[in-house]
Amino acid sequence: MIDEKIIIDGALTGAARAAFAQIIASVVKPSKKKIDATLVEQRLIGRAKHVKSVKTLLSTDNPVSIDKFYCPPRLSGQNKSFVPYKSDDFREDHVLIEGIAGQGKSILLRALCADAILNRGRIAFFFELRKIDETKPLITIILESLEELGLPRDIESLKYLTVAKGLEIYLDGFDEIDQRKQERIDREIEYLISNYRYLKIFASSRPHIHLSKNPSFWTYHIENLNEHDVSRLIEKLLPNENLATSLKAKLAFHKGRALDLLETPLLVTLLVAQYEQTQQIPEQLSEFYDSIFPVLFERHDSFKSPFQRPKHLKLTTHSYRKIFQQFCFFSLFLKNLVHDRTIAICKKACDSLIPGTDPEKFLRDISEVSSLINEEGEEWSFIHNSVQEFYAAAFMLSGADAELERYSKMFRSIGNTSSRDQVFRFAREIEEFRFVKFVELPFLKDVLEPLKPDASINDDDWCVWLAKHANEILKDDNRVDGGLFFTIWTLMPVARPFRFFATDADSGFVEEIISDAEMSTDEKVMALSKNHILKARMVREVGGTLKRYVDSFVADRDLIATQEQEHRDIGAFLNSLLSEDATDAANRDI
Numbered sequence: 001m002i003d004e005k006i007i008i009d010g011a012l013t014g015a016a017r018a019a020f021a022q023i024i025a026s027v028v029k030p031s032k033k034k035i036d037a038t039l040v041e042q043r044l045i046g047r048a049k050h051v052k053s054v055k056t057l058l059s060t061d062n063p064v065s066i067d068k069f070y071c072p073p074r075l076s077g078q079n080k081s082f083v084p085y086k087s088d089d090f091r092e093d094h095v096l097i098e099g100i101a102g103q104g105k106s107i108l109l110r111a112l113c114a115d116a117i118l119n120r121g122r123i124a125f126f127f128e129l130r131k132i133d134e135t136k137p138l139i140t141i142i143l144e145s146l147e148e149l150g151l152p153r154d155i156e157s158l159k160y161l162t163v164a165k166g167l168e169i170y171l172d173g174f175d176e177i178d179q180r181k182q183e184r185i186d187r188e189i190e191y192l193i194s195n196y197r198y199l200k201i202f203a204s205s206r207p208h209i210h211l212s213k214n215p216s217f218w219t220y221h222i223e224n225l226n227e228h229d230v231s232r233l234i235e236k237l238l239p240n241e242n243l244a245t246s247l248k249a250k251l252a253f254h255k256g257r258a259l260d261l262l263e264t265p266l267l268v269t270l271l272v273a274q275y276e277q278t279q280q281i282p283e284q285l286s287e288f289y290d291s292i293f294p295v296l297f298e299r300h301d302s303f304k305s306p307f308q309r310p311k312h313l314k315l316t317t318h319s320y321r322k323i324f325q326q327f328c329f330f331s332l333f334l335k336n337l338v339h340d341r342t343i344a345i346c347k348k349a350c351d352s353l354i355p356g357t358d359p360e361k362f363l364r365d366i367s368e369v370s371s372l373i374n375e376e377g378e379e380w381s382f383i384h385n386s387v388q389e390f391y392a393a394a395f396m397l398s399g400a401d402a403e404l405e406r407y408s409k410m411f412r413s414i415g416n417t418s419s420r421d422q423v424f425r426f427a428r429e430i431e432e433f434r435f436v437k438f439v440e441l442p443f444l445k446d447v448l449e450p451l452k453p454d455a456s457i458n459d460d461d462w463c464v465w466l467a468k469h470a471n472e473i474l475k476d477d478n479r480v481d482g483g484l485f486f487t488i489w490t491l492m493p494v495a496r497p498f499r500f501f502a503t504d505a506d507s508g509f510v511e512e513i514i515s516d517a518e519m520s521t522d523e524k525v526m527a528l529s530k531n532h533i534l535k536a537r538m539v540r541e542v543g544g545t546l547k548r549y550v551d552s553f554v555a556d557r558d559l560i561a562t563q564e565q566e567h568r569d570i571g572a573f574l575n576s577l578l579s580e581d582a583t584d585a586a587n588r589d590i
Helices: 014-031 037-052 105-118 138-149 155-163 179-195 227-237 241-253 265-278 285-297 317-331 339-353 359-370 385-396 401-413 417-430 432-451 459-469 504-514 521-528 532-589
Strands: 053-056 059-065 075-077 080-082 094-098 123-128 167-172 200-205 218-222 373-376 379-382 470-475 483-490 498-503
Touching: 014 037, 014 155, 037 053, 037 105, 037 123, 037 138, 094 105, 105 123, 105 167, 105 200, 123 138, 138 155, 138 179, 155 167, 167 179, 179 200, 227 241, 227 265, 241 265, 265 285, 285 317, 285 359, 285 385, 285 417, 317 339, 317 359, 317 385, 339 359, 339 379, 359 373, 379 385, 385 401, 385 417, 401 417, 401 432, 417 432, 432 459, 459 470, 459 483, 459 521, 459 532, 470 504, 470 521, 483 504, 498 504, 498 532, 504 521, 504 532, 521 532
Parallel strands: 094 200, 094 218, 123 167, 167 200
Antiparallel strands: 053 059, 075 080, 075 218, 373 379, 470 483, 483 498
């Protein structure tokens, strides 16, 4: 609940206040219930201020308004490209915003939600899905939120609000919850859509997650930043005009290298944080993330000299980082970072490296000095998921080969495959040789085992294999002459999606199956395979694709063998040099 003692520094615009009065009247008149409109307005403004306030990598001490750094992104979808400034910029009532890590999905939803309140006078709620109470249905959480504002907590009032088009719901981070919770939330969203026709719902997710196949949602994708976008962001993030000009000049000089990496607002923010301290720009994605810890943990040296942020523990920055990396890895396997569980896995990380280190003090130091992780209520959260994923990858690769093999096997049971895939992408960039040898190749071997050449398999086995590994089925938005294309995405982190074509004769059958909300993905694959023509195409496509995987497997295996031989050859060469040096030294002594 929003603290009513908060000093409200915003207010509804004149048009918003008039719209708000009409929305309140739409509940009061038919229900004849007394509502303190002034109190509701004040609480609503307080909620808008709360939604707009976030901590960032550049403002770790106190939350700042997103107005200070937000630049609306460009979206594409439904045959158009545009920049959204308000929810009314979308023709559809149910919108899914998809984007990769760091593209600003959450900030976009926060901005739209706050705008709906302050400039449109609507009742709008922003929910982080990973933080909502799992024991309560979504509709109960919405009704409780209405009650917190001072509105009636009943289904009747909810209907009046939606009919008046006065209620908007923003659901952030669908990809951040496990698959079982995704399926439950998806069903509850479908219930809301079916029973409250005019309710506006916006959701955000990384691509190819369960919600994207919900036929009630219209999907828009956040586009990568272009050179102009990067320049705008730098100007907003760097108030020092000379420093901003210097950074943009260096990026122009490095065009094609560093500039090509700046695809997301998060990466631009990381670049600004690093440049403020070092005046250097990285040339690899992993360098951005690798620099976060020292830049944020030691930034007092150049930002607030001679002030040094006090710490509860007397550890070196290197020790903090080693513990933090291990903590990031094990935290991936928790559904949420409630306080007690977070302390428990942090204690495990502390004890394995520096026994006796107080885990709570460690987390306080990380939070207060760098804000890479923060506590809100009884739950901890990372400033961004990609931070957790990069340092988890760094931890995997920091140990011996046997440990890397053991840790990689743990990912086969992880609930959040989106995080797993991002960890693997980081690991490949950090140390490709060991990643391929100890993570990718063993994974491929296990996945392809049922389809090895000497196995006795038939066409049905191919389809069963595909159904087992399928995560999502999507049809193209646009039909082509003669039929339509559809794509089956799998849970395999090293695999590209399988793409199929259905002729006009089969397209109705395909669309009916794909849009069936009651069927699971594996059931849909098996249902599609009952069509003999589609089945033949599926077997041919899967077989051809897997052959390429096998060829890739062999190529990677041969590459590893070659590199290992080179390592042995170098070792032998060095040994021979050492032997020659030893012989020469002995001859000189004689």
